[in-house]
Amino acid sequence: MKILVSVKRVIDYNVKVRVKADQSSVDLTNVKMSMNPFCEIAVEEAIRLKEKGVADEVVVVTVGSKACQETLRTALALGADRAIQVEAEDGLDSLSVAKLLAAVAKEENADLVVMGKQSIDSDNNQTGQMLAALLDYPQATFASEVVIENGEAQVTRETDAGLQTLAVTLPAVITTDLRLNEPRFASLPNIMKAKRKPLEVKTVSDLGVEVGCNVSIVSVSAPAERAAGIKVGSVAELVEKLKNEAKVIS
Amino acid sequence: MSVLILAEHDNKSLKAATLNTVMAATQIDQDVHLLVAGFECQTVVEQASKVVGVSKVLVADNTVYEHQLAENISKLVVELAGNYSHVAAPATTTGKNTMPRVAALLNVSQLSDVIKVESPDTFVRPIYAGNAIATVTSTDPIKVLTVRITGFDAVASEGGNAEREVLSQVIATEKSRFISEQLAESDRPELTSASVVVSGGRGMGNGDNFKILEGVADKLGAAIGASRAAVDAGFVPNDLQVGQTGKTVAPDLYIAVGISGAIQHLAGMKSSKVIVAINKDEEAPIFQVADYGLVADLFEAIPELESSL
Numbered sequence: 134m135k136i137l138v139s140v141k142r143v144i145d146y147n148v149k150v151r152v153k154a155d156q157s158s159v160d161l162t163n164v165k166m167s168m169n170p171f172c173e174i175a176v177e178e179a180i181r182l183k184e185k186g187v188a189d190e191v192v193v194v195t196v197g198s199k200a201c202q203e204t205l206r207t208a209l210a211l212g213a214d215r216a217i218q219v220e221a222e223d224g225l226d227s228l229s230v231a232k233l234l235a236a237v238a239k240e241e242n243a244d245l246v247v248m249g250k251q252s253i254d255s256d257n258n259q260t261g262q263m264l265a266a267l268l269d270y271p272q273a274t275f276a277s278e279v280v281i282e283n284g285e286a287q288v289t290r291e292t293d294a295g296l297q298t299l300a301v302t303l304p305a306v307i308t309t310d311l312r313l314n315e316p317r318f319a320s321l322p323n324i325m326k327a328k329r330k331p332l333e334v335k336t337v338s339d340l341g342v343e344v345g346c347n348v349s350i351v352s353v354s355a356p357a358e359r360a361a362g363i364k365v366g367s368v369a370e371l372v373e374k375l376k377n378e379a380k381v382i383s
Numbered sequence: 384m385s386v387l388i389l390a391e392h393d394n395k396s397l398k399a400a401t402l403n404t405v406m407a408a409t410q411i412d413q414d415v416h417l418l419v420a421g422f423e424c425q426t427v428v429e430q431a432s433k434v435v436g437v438s439k440v441l442v443a444d445n446t447v448y449e450h451q452l453a454e455n456i457s458k459l460v461v462e463l464a465g466n467y468s469h470v471a472a473p474a475t476t477t478g479k480n481t482m483p484r485v486a487a488l489l490n491v492s493q494l495s496d497v498i499k500v501e502s503p504d505t506f507v508r509p510i511y512a513g514n515a516i517a518t519v520t521s522t523d524p525i526k527v528l529t530v531r532i533t534g535f536d537a538v539a540s541e542g543g544n545a546e547r548e549v550l551s552q553v554i555a556t557e558k559s560r561f562i563s564e565q566l567a568e569s570d571r572p573e574l575t576s577a578s579v580v581v582s583g584g585r586g587m588g589n590g591d592n593f594k595i596l597e598g599v600a601d602k603l604g605a606a607i608g609a610s611r612a613a614v615d616a617g618f619v620p621n622d623l624q625v626g627q628t629g630k631t632v633a634p635d636l637y638i639a640v641g642i643s644g645a646i647q648h649l650a651g652m653k654s655s656k657v658i659v660a661i662n663k664d665e666e667a668p669i670f671q672v673a674d675y676g677l678v679a680d681l682f683e684a685i686p687e688l689e690s691s692l
Contacts, residue, residue, distance in 0.1 A: 146647075150514035159515050227483070228492055253627065256510050257495045259483035262453065266487035271454055271558035274480050277621070287562065291621050292476040293575070293630065294393070295567040299452070300560045311611070311628055312621055348492045351505065351518040359653060362674035364665075368687040371659065371677050379657045379674065381579075381636040382603065382692070 134188045134281070134303075136179040137243035138213065139234050140172040140195050142204040142223075143254045156352040159254075168204045171249025173211075174309040177316040178279060179247050180212035187281045188245075190214050194237050196230050197223045202332060209327035210319035216332040219340065227255070229344035231263035236340035238268060243304065245286065250275050250308040261308035271301035275310040384468030385414035387441075389460060389481065390431055391473050394421045394449065397430040399576040400473035402537035407530045409436045409538070410500040411469050416441060417545070418463065420456055422449035432545040436538045443550045450561035451477060455554040457484035462552055464489055464525050468503065474529035474631075475575075482529050491523035496631075498534030512627040512650035532575060533633035533654050567622045574623065577606035579636045582625055582652070583618070584610035586641020586662060586681060590618040595682070596640060598689040608632065610639075610648045626651035641681045644669025661685070 144150065145165040153160045168176075182188040193208040194217040195201045201223075205216035219233050238246055251258035265272035273279075273288035277296070280287045281303075290297045291310045301307075319327070337344055365371045375382045386408040391398040401417070408415045417431045420443040431440045443459055460481070464470050470485060472478030474496045486493035498516075499507035505520040506528065574580065581600045583593050593607070600607050608630070609623040625632055627650040637655035642648060644660070644667055652658070653672050660673035663680050670676040677684060 144511070149646075150511040152515050159511060226492055228487060228490070231487060251628070254511055256512065256627070257483075257493070258479050259486070259493050259495060262480065262483035263487035263493075265453075266457060266484040271556070272480075272484070273559075274453075275476060290476075293622060294564075295620070295622050296565040297450075298562040298564070300562055302558045305558070310621070311615065346492050347522040348494065348519050349521075351520050353510070353515050353517050356509070356513055356516050356653075359658075359672045361671060362658070362676060364670070364676045364678065368677065368679070368684050368691060371675055372688070372691050374675055375636070375657070375659070379636075381657050 134244045135190045135192065135241065136182060136188045137238055137241055137246045138175050138179045138191060138193045138208065139246070139248045140176065140193055140204050140208055141169045141249070141252045142166050142195065142197060142201045143169045143252050146170055146253055152353055152355045156354055158350065158353050168207050169249050169252045171251060171309055173316040174311070174313050175247040175249050176208045176211050176213060177314045178309060181314065182281065183212070192217065192241055192243070194219065194234065196221050196225060196233050205332055206327050207319065209330040210324040211317060215330055218332065218334045220334055220336050221344065225344060226346035226348065227257050227260045228263055229346060231260050231267055232342045232344065233337065233340055234264050235267040236342050238264070245303055246306045248306070248308055250310055261306050265306035270305050272306045273299050273301050274308040276307050277310050277312045279307060279313070384412060385416055385466070386412050386469040386471060387416050387418055387460070387463060387467040389456070389472040389478065390417045390419045390427065391475055391477055392419060392421060392424060392427040394424045395426060397427050399537060399573065400475050400532045402434060402540055403532035403535040404471055404473045404530045405434055405436050405538045406535040407497065407500055408469070408471055411503050414438055418443065418460065420448040420451065420459060422446050428547065430540065432547060433541050433543050434538060434545070435543040437543055437545045440545045440547050441550055442547060443552065445553050447553055447555045452556055452559050452561065453481045453484050454556040454559050456481050457488060458554045459552055460485045461488045467525065469526045469528065471528045471530055474531045478529045482527055486527040489525055489527065491525055491527055492521060494519060494521065494526065494528040496531040497528050498531050512647050513653065514646065531631055533631050567620060571600060572604065572606045574606040574608055575630050575632055578634050579603045579605035580608050580632050580634045581605045581638045581640065582608035582610065582642060583613055583640050584642030585612040585616060587613060587618055593619055595685050599638070599685060599692065602689060602692040610642045610645070612645070639669050639673070640685060642669055643667045644672065
């Protein structure tokens with residue numbers, strides 16, 4: 134079984150986000166970039182399926198500029214077998230990315246696509262679902278447990294109401310939630326080895342996909358700051374303030 | 384043109400998230416329709432037709448829709464979408480699961496987590512865990528959106544009188560099958576619609592200690608939430624998680640107990656009207672957003688708070 138994992142290079146989750154003065158976007162110059170945390174979980178899950186003998190190849194793919202090769206190397210160091218970079222401008226919209234991933238999934242004839250449920254930059258939570266729709270594959274989003282058997286994936290999903298378990302026939306798209314696994318760290322020998330693993334570059338036109346989108350950004354602004362509050366000295370004072378000042382309890 | 388909303392329900396009752404989504408829709412257009420797709424969901428249909436601001440309720444009641452699988456619900460929505468300028472759902476796990484599929488099938492973008500309607504084609508949504516706010520405009524022929532319910536007040540659940548239309552489409556899906564469900568049982572209000580939320584973080588120490596929050600929650604009629612740190616540590620299940628990757632809440636009163644205030648947690652609760660933080664570390668970032676901060680050992684402060692309420 135072949136697993137395709139898509140990964141995204143995003144601002145590191147520890148970095149404090151700053152909006153550009155001209156309000157055009159977020160300032161990403163000289164900012165530490167990393168693999169999106171949900172994508173790390175996706176890579177880990179695919180590698181575990183390979184280690185269990187369920188999968189025999191893990192191919193990792195990203196859509197973006199040359200800098201994204203770094204993210205692919207990270208995935209290779211974690212254990213993916215080979216990588217594909219679809220050369221495109223950074224920050225492409227989700228539907229275009231889903232179309233490019235669909236073309237790669239078809240070309241690769243992947244049995245399963247595993248990807249993060251959302252990226253921590255655009256916070257859209259949609260590319261996996263769009264990919265599944267374009268391929269007419271079933272989907273299991275927000276996965277916290279994945280079991281592959283008899284040509285289907287049994288996936289436990291994190292929902293607002295609790296947990297839901299679905300069985301989807303392969304090929305399918307699974308998107309990962311936080312509790313699916315705890316990603317490993319790459320060892321130094323594996324980082325060295327990753328440099329020699331195959332990394333193929335494809336262009337958007339190679340894949341025969343038209344990209345572009347009808348949504349444009351008007352402005353990006355910093356959120357309204359909350360005015361700093363006060364410290365209270367005791368529980369009694371807190372209760373008094375909540376009753377008489379904030380009037381949120383009676 | 385009109386707005387179609389995918390109603391959030393569990394076949395037994397209409398969920399409050401739908402009411403906030405109707406409010407967002409009425410700011411786009413006055414003609415708002417609700418789609419109730421489910422199985423044996425007659426009570427939901429009745430509740431839906433009373434929602435103020437809804438002119439029509441479309442009913443797809445069939446066993447194939449029982450578990451609201453994204454695969455067939457999205458196709459059903461797409462069949463109806465041609466009559467609408469906008470298709471929306473609350474940004475719940477159900478809405479987030481289904482709507483991107485709808486958008487892809489219509490070959491349009493999805494605008495996720497809309498918190499404000501500027502005009503029928505311009506919307507505001509948070510990005511980077513709410514550390515930046517984007518205003519976006521769309522020229523797509525049909526706009527597909529999910530609505531963050533904390534961005535909009537709820538419309539009244541009673542007082543309307545919408546007409547009903549029964550749909551005949553039966554769209555089955557062979558590729559996805561429901562197996563089981565483990566619902567979090569609770570007598571407390573729903574986390575996302577509660578007017579008071581008491582949340583615990585890593586400072587709670589373990590899952591058993593979450594019990595001490597219950598007394599306070601009981602007295603305030605509050606829902607109980609948790610930070611991602613507490614969920615990751617296995618103290619409580621994930622459906623309690625408040626934050627960028629969990630639920631977004633905006634109650635009248637949010638009490639953060641033993642929560643340091645990581646960016647991703649703040650993303651889920653900083654629109655709350657009044658925030659109280661109880662933490663023994665006076666440097667904890669949560670105090671920067673709290674209206675009232677109490678530097679104290681939670682294991683002493685919480686029992687005292689309970690007895691003084």
